[in-house]
Amino acid sequence: MATSLYDIPVKKIDGTDGSLADYRNKVLLVVNVASKCGLTPQYTGLENLYQGKQAAGLEVLGFPANDFMAQEPGTDAEIRDFCSTSYDIHFPLFSKISVVGADQHPLYARLTAEQPQAIGDGPFRERLKGHGIETGQPNDVLWNFEKFLLDRKGKVVARFAPDVAADDPRLVAAIDAELAR
Numbered sequence: 001m002a003t004s005l006y007d008i009p010v011k012k013i014d015g016t017d018g019s020l021a022d023y024r025n026k027v028l029l030v031v032n033v034a035s036k037c038g039l040t041p042q043y044t045g046l047e048n049l050y051q052g053k054q055a056a057g058l059e060v061l062g063f064p065a066n067d068f069m070a071q072e073p074g075t076d077a078e079i080r081d082f083c084s085t086s087y088d089i090h091f092p093l094f095s096k097i098s099v100v101g102a103d104q105h106p107l108y109a110r111l112t113a114e115q116p117q118a119i120g121d122g123p124f125r126e127r128l129k130g131h132g133i134e135t136g137q138p139n140d141v142l143w144n145f146e147k148f149l150l151d152r153k154g155k156v157v158a159r160f161a162p163d164v165a166a167d168d169p170r171l172v173a174a175i176d177a178e179l180a181r
Contacts, residue, residue: 005154011095027178032065032099034072034144043087045166050091056179060091065099099141111148120161
């Protein structure tokens with residue numbers, strides 16, 4: 001088992017190998033993303049956050065996942081093209097993974113184990129249930145665009161529900177606090 005989040009191998013969207021160690025000493029916002037979700041417009045806010053805070057040490061890391069109603073059906077190349085042409089994304093994107101279930105990527109197994117509770121959880125979960133959508137266990141990733149905040153040492157310090165937007169004061173305050181450390 002990997003000794004830290006930095007040790008877990010990941011594939012970049014261009015197919016090259018990497019790990020979160022590539023972003024050591026940075027504050028990381030790890031987000032599972034999807035191209036055909038009602039929350040997909042969050043790409044704009046995430047890119048704005050990245051552009052506004054990258055110089056201070058923030059990296060936004062996007063992990064496409066097709067776990068929720070097949071809302072990320074494309075290939076890595078199609079996802080990269082969509083993000084570039086539709087949202088002008090410059091933050092790092094990774095190869096499509098699974099964030100829940102039996103084939104959950106080790107990164108997400110570790111993220112959810114380290115931070116089982118999401119800030120802002122509740123309203124979106126209830127909306128999904130209202131639409132007859134099963135939401136899994138309370139510590140599972142609820143939906144696309146759930147956010148995990150890691151400090152400069154690679155420790156998960158906060159987790160935010162999918163409908164907590166990039167400009168939400170709770171998220172911005174948590175990021176700013178980590179950047180100031």
